[in-house]
Amino acid sequence: MPSHGSLTKAGKVMKASLEAHGFRSIEDLARWRKEHHKKNPTPRIKRRKKYTKLTCKKHL
Structure with a gap:
């Protein structure tokens, strides 16, 4: 019995x-x-949330 996926190119x-x-x-x-x-x-x-205008206000 051949191992899984040995017949297809992707398998090879x-x-x-x-x-x-x-x-x-x-x-x-x-x-x-x-x-x-x-x-x-x-x-x-x-992933960190991208800054929006709302969240940026505190940095201004």
Whole structure:
């Protein structure tokens, strides 16, 4: 049984990049993810609110 996505071009690229990072398969990556990121797999980037005229007034 072939590993996930090994038939498509994108799958080949992904597999190559996985191997470049030292993972044997998607499952390997998934296992690593599980070990390293327990609750927050992708932390969201909190963007600061852009200054509006209203919030700028206190700086004037």
